Amino acid sequence: MNSPTLKDLQLQLIDFANARNWGQFHSPKNLTMALSVEVAELMEHFQWMTEEHSRTVHGDKLDAVKEEVADVLLYLLQICNQLNIDLIEAAQKKLVKNAVKYPAA
DSSP: OOOOOHHHHHHHHHHHHHHTTOGGGOOHHHHHHHHHHHHHHHHHTTTTOOHHHHTSOOHHHHHHHHHHHHHHHHHHHHHHHHHTOOHHHHHHHHHHHHHHHSOOO
16 A cells, blocks of 8 residues: 555645634644644754754654654645645755755865
8 A cells, every 4th residue: 555645644634624623723824833833842852952862762752753743744734735835846946946055065
């Protein structure tokens, strides 16, 4: 069986929100604020760690980080849903722009 695509996840999110009548709250403004909260929750797991320790997270801590990473992705996809943004296309364009802005030595 194939892994779900970003589009599959976006459709699941739409169904999930519709089943709970949450669409009324899912403005880009609200979703962006919720995204920032989830990013802060992700950052909290690394607060006070050394650089090296942050590279060796495992066990329950890694499981918690995975959940926060998933929350970040899901909110980002919901913002894309609301604004009809193709996330892959936007990311590819940004990589090209960054390559021009920051050329390899």
